[in-house]
Amino acid sequence: MSDRITTPFSAQSTAAEVIAAIDLAGRRAVVTGGASGIGVETARALAGAGAEVTLAVRNVEAGERTAADIIDSTGNKQVLIAPLDLADQASVAAFVAGWDGPLHILVNNAGVMASPLLRTVQGWEMQFATNHLGHFALATGLHRALAEAAGARVVSVSSSAHHRSPVVFDDIHFERRPYDPWSAYGQSKTANVLFAVEATTRWADDGITVNALMPGGIRTNLQRYISDEELDRLRAAAGGADLRWKTPEQGAATSILVATSPLLDGISGRYFEDCNEAEVGKLGARSGVAEYALDPDAAARLWQVSVETLTR
Template sequence: MNTRFETTALDVVEGADLSGRRAIVTVGASGIGVETVRALAVAGAEVTIAARDLDAAQRVAVELMVATGNKRISAARLDLASQQSVKAFARDWDGPLHLLVNNAEVRATPLTRTAEGWELQFATNHLGHFALTLGLFNSLRADGARVVNVSSSAHLKSDVVFDDLHFEHREYDRWQAYGQSKTANILFAIEAGKRWAAEGITTTAVLPGSYRGLAPYAQDEESAALLWKVSEETLGVYDLQAALR
């Protein structure tokens, strides 16, 4: 007996009709992002590829329009490490949004800090997506909206270390930093699911590739609530500082 333990993006949308539905996939111009965009397009959705490299995203959009026959694939610039870019993207989005796939990431980079002094992986993989999702909240209040955070089995490498999120007081480890950001993706989905259920917004975290189990700390509701609070405070302080500059 041949039993399959994996599901492709095309398997997921088989038989689905997403005509009239609008989706955003962050960094849908490479890796699994391309296949996610392809699957959504095959199902008839209108898809926006949000990526830092706009030229690459536009090339992929054209290729997928030809491959799928769906002409409603577009590209828009989004740099999740830049809060100005995130705010501009959310401000420019017009109309309802039915599916947001928070897929973009930076992985295992050398210690790098954003203009705010935030560690790059946490700033991009979590804070960038957190700000983007909140910025698109009113558009997500469309009927049946769904937010999907793409995490990783690498979340097993680290809990969210609230005492030192940005490696200011501990030795930097690139994989630990990546793992922390991937745990944050899961905790964000948990808390958003609780807060937004009444709005009809469903939030999910997925772990592509081989599944090795979910760490208990990535399921902790108190940690999820704390992460939301800390994230709001972090972005709020940034907004205040930006206003004063």
């Protein structure tokens, strides 16, 4: 992409550094999975810049502890907690119904990674149901609130694991093909990018921008299904020493860039990593965005399939 976006920030930048000169007073933000991993530091940076931040979390007690910590560290008392289980469509609908007024920033951050085969009550594969369908229902449910904000931003946290699989439309939920935890995760992360592509088309007239990103490798509770031996094997297969862990503060930096930076005003439908736009089709162990993840036809198809799935 000849007009690839670059910034003064890098893989080493922290969320606090990216947001240092930005004032979010009067803005309202939602961070899913805001009580663990990079979600905590994403929420902390937004609160530190003056935003009202709602932590949308499965574990309300953990959310309350996190909110208290963020309030203590930032002095911003506008840190709220709301229950949200992305794998439960009734929970998503309840969150949407409970939201009132404009929403300026939605960070679709929560996720499940490389889990054993689990299914929702509808029979949907759990990683796709949580990482994509839950966030899709949340974002589309909050569309009016985002439009009301005039200039809202939606952040879709993807992963370089999207390199592992496109969305396999013929059998999204592994009803016929053998289940592979990493293929399922990769498919869901591709879906996160495709969502940004199609939402850009559909929501441009509402002033809503939507971008996807890879936060980097961060050791968090996201990897609870992955043993240290498996992580070592993956690191060795992908080049070993080149795969460095980021701190949670560094891992949240690209999310914060996409959510807040004036450098991205009007930019939408793209995929970022290490605080810069990724190169298309030039794939490294943790770098680059696959062409199929930005395919507008696949994005339009996924949107339609998602709507149909959720309305059955």
